[in-house]
Amino acid sequence: MEENKFEFVQFDEESSEHIAAPVYSYWKSVWRTFFKNKLAIAMLVVAIFVIIFSLIYPRFSGYDIAAREHVMDFSRRYISPNAEFWFGTDNIGDSLFDAVWAAAGSSLEIALIVTAINLTVGIIIGALWGYSKKFDVIMLEIYNIVANVPFILILMVLSYIIGQGRWQFIFAMTCTGWMGIAYFMRTQVMIIRDREYNLASRCLGTSTMTMIVKNILPFLISVIVTLVSRDVPGNIGYEVFMSYLELGLDVNTPSLGRLISSYQAFMNVYPYLFWIPVAVLATVTISLYLVGQFLADASDPKTHM
Amino acid sequence: MKRYVLERIIRSLFSIFCVVTIAMFLVYSQIDRNNVFKEDQAVLKLKGQPDAYLNYRYSVWETLGYLDYMTQRDACTLEYDVNSKEFTSCLEIGSPEAAALGEQYKAKGYSVEPTPESGALWFTRDYTLVERIVRFYSGLINIDNPYAVQDANNPDLERKIYFGNDLAGKPALKCSGCEHKYLIYFNSDFPFIHQNIVTFDLGTSYPAYKNQAVTDVMSLRQGSAVKETVTFETGLTLDTSILDHTCTYKEVLDQLDSNKFVDNYANCLTNMAEDSMMSVSIKMGLMAVAIGYGLGIPVGMLMARRKGKLADKLGQAYIVIMISIPSLAYISFFRYLGTQYMGLPGKYPELGGADWRSWVLPVISLALPQIAGLMMWTRRYMVDQSSSDYVKFARAKGLSESEIFSRHILKNAIIPIAQGIPGSIIGCINGAIITESLYAVSGMGKLLPNSIKGFNNSMVIALTFFFTFLSVFSLLLGDLLVTVIDPRISLATSKKGGRK
Numbered sequence: 001m002e003e004n005k006f007e008f009v010q011f012d013e014e015s016s017e018h019i020a021a022p023v024y025s026y027w028k029s030v031w032r033t034f035f036k037n038k039l040a041i042a043m044l045v046v047a048i049f050v051i052i053f054s055l056i057y058p059r060f061s062g063y064d065i066a067a068r069e070h071v072m073d074f075s076r077r078y079i080s081p082n083a084e085f086w087f088g089t090d091n092i093g094d095s096l097f098d099a100v101w102a103a104a105g106s107s108l109e110i111a112l113i114v115t116a117i118n119l120t121v122g123i124i125i126g127a128l129w130g131y132s133k134k135f136d137v138i139m140l141e142i143y144n145i146v147a148n149v150p151f152i153l154i155l156m157v158l159s160y161i162i163g164q165g166r167w168q169f170i171f172a173m174t175c176t177g178w179m180g181i182a183y184f185m186r187t188q189v190m191i192i193r194d195r196e197y198n199l200a201s202r203c204l205g206t207s208t209m210t211m212i213v214k215n216i217l218p219f220l221i222s223v224i225v226t227l228v229s230r231d232v233p234g235n236i237g238y239e240v241f242m243s244y245l246e247l248g249l250d251v252n253t254p255s256l257g258r259l260i261s262s263y264q265a266f267m268n269v270y271p272y273l274f275w276i277p278v279a280v281l282a283t284v285t286i287s288l289y290l291v292g293q294f295l296a297d298a299s300d301p302k303t304h305m
Numbered sequence: 306m307k308r309y310v311l312e313r314i315i316r317s318l319f320s321i322f323c324v325v326t327i328a329m330f331l332v333y334s335q336i337d338r339n340n341v342f343k344e345d346q347a348v349l350k351l352k353g354q355p356d357a358y359l360n361y362r363y364s365v366w367e368t369l370g371y372l373d374y375m376t377q378r379d380a381c382t383l384e385y386d387v388n389s390k391e392f393t394s395c396l397e398i399g400s401p402e403a404a405a406l407g408e409q410y411k412a413k414g415y416s417v418e419p420t421p422e423s424g425a426l427w428f429t430r431d432y433t434l435v436e437r438i439v440r441f442y443s444g445l446i447n448i449d450n451p452y453a454v455q456d457a458n459n460p461d462l463e464r465k466i467y468f469g470n471d472l473a474g475k476p477a478l479k480c481s482g483c484e485h486k487y488l489i490y491f492n493s494d495f496p497f498i499h500q501n502i503v504t505f506d507l508g509t510s511y512p513a514y515k516n517q518a519v520t521d522v523m524s525l526r527q528g529s530a531v532k533e534t535v536t537f538e539t540g541l542t543l544d545t546s547i548l549d550h551t552c553t554y555k556e557v558l559d560q561l562d563s564n565k566f567v568d569n570y571a572n573c574l575t576n577m578a579e580d581s582m583m584s585v586s587i588k589m590g591l592m593a594v595a596i597g598y599g600l601g602i603p604v605g606m607l608m609a610r611r612k613g614k615l616a617d618k619l620g621q622a623y624i625v626i627m628i629s630i631p632s633l634a635y636i637s638f639f640r641y642l643g644t645q646y647m648g649l650p651g652k653y654p655e656l657g658g659a660d661w662r663s664w665v666l667p668v669i670s671l672a673l674p675q676i677a678g679l680m681m682w683t684r685r686y687m688v689d690q691s692s693s694d695y696v697k698f699a700r701a702k703g704l705s706e707s708e709i710f711s712r713h714i715l716k717n718a719i720i721p722i723a724q725g726i727p728g729s730i731i732g733c734i735n736g737a738i739i740t741e742s743l744y745a746v747s748g749m750g751k752l753l754p755n756s757i758k759g760f761n762n763s764m765v766i767a768l769t770f771f772f773t774f775l776s777v778f779s780l781l782l783g784d785l786l787v788t789v790i791d792p793r794i795s796l797a798t799s800k801k802g803g804r805k
Binding site: 145149241264282285 | 316317319320321323324328331332335336625626628629630631632633634635637638641735738739742753754757758765768769772773776777780
């Protein structure tokens, strides 16, 4: 070994303070973990397609559930799926393709609005609930009363009282719907706030803002995404359930539940009329649920190692 | 522990009280009371006769608990002796007695007006919310006793409770002077021993099941009448569909009644061919629960043992489908498979409740989501437990995997699952809305949606009360069951936080 192959390094005070750790970006890691899963990508494509189609297509298709434009044109009734009518036509001569996507769009829209309201109210109140002891006492009493009652019962009785319609239904869904989320968040906030790593972080002098953004939020994001992934399909389910029973939404609001309920009579004669809406419903909920689940897994920092 | 249970019961009752009060307030004040006649054909026929129309509507509202309603005759009867001269003149329209009555009732807060046709006075006053609530709860529980019947026309009515036989010759505890003739009796319906001592009154149904008690709508047999040869106590033998156990006191007997009965207990219900709504829902639900637990737990255990293997993945796929797809979609799909390829009836009434094939599809449809839920939770709890220290210890000591899973892990994992058992059993009474609608099963599930669509207010209130009551107490029973199974859990110490 020759000595001239070595040289002295200058002692640098600044670089000695650096800790050599791999660069970690939360969101990059989330996406990397998410896109590793092939099923997740496939489901994401399906979900994006379904969302775009159901939210945008009805704006251009010119379909109006109340119009019943072709009701007098008997030759347009019960046409099986073909090149012109991809999903065929129904009992009043409307294109099932237009009807199904209008219904899916409306159902999805309602579910998204309900989820957004429930989450916003639930998270804000849940965070306060977890932090404030006084608030906790009052809220627990209210929660115990509401949680004792089956949600379906609340939903049905409320929609009976406030009547049928899109916004009435959204009100009925959100009136007590946020409470479950708030209670869940309360527990999460209570647990995470006093974890050892947060205690240590506070001892080392981390500011509250950094604590919230870097320590607590990543943990809660995965919890929130899990909630969303369950809530959106769940809310679609409630909407379908209520419209199927002809409660909740009014006749002139398109909805998958109402569609399925009204085409049920044709199940044996014109099976496509019944099965296409059911298949669309299943595609919408299953893709959203799976994407949500995969995203929830990916957004959990524990899976990033 | 006792104190905790007592506290929980009081809280639960308070919770029920709050919910029913809110529901009652909203239903009676927010919903147009004219809606109750939307589905009533009788009221349409009366449109041409203003007096009868008015009388009919106000009488209905009175039975539904909206208001107190009196005709001039009712008010006069209350005020004067029926045989007195004042009574006769009170009945006349425009008499000073009637006018005085009008003033008297106006002072009490009644609205007093002449009827459109005859001009006779009628009196009405809306009940306040507090009155409605008091009326609901005060009439809720009735305890039958030998002094229940007070009949001025029958002063010599015997007051006694005695053992005797029913018309079929089976032993029964009977009563004279009570509202019911049979207090305790036996028959072939589950649970075989029945009682009439404590009865519940949840109100009167209207317009569907017109003027029937809500409890009767839920618990009485349905369908067409079934006749049997019965020998009455008078010795008369008839082909009749009488249900002798349901006989209650009747004040005025007609000739037909006195031919059949030796006493005044002649108000009897008829025997029907089909099971009651409650009984159909309970039977169907219990079978589904049995299948659900019988399959869900073992499959969940298998998935936990084969974690990450094919069996686990298949199970996960099934769970995802069941959770994410609304029940309407997969029940229809399953119904299609069953009717097309297995020749099973798609509607319950096709073959009726007596044929076992009617039950197969609804029961399996009900069990499918329960299986998924139990699979998921069993797997979750077992996987959680399998990394704990006692499992590692057991493995280190050389126990076989199957022994660890079935003896050690299962015992701990089953505890949170056991908490749900009372809920799922009691929940059977509520019925299953979607399944019962799709298969046209005449169970409890469709009662609430149908009464909402039919503006059956008292039924909505009664069902709110009933379902909330069941839900509250099944949660309580679940918590108590857990403390029985696992002595480590003590509810009494966890004062903070209430229900976990």
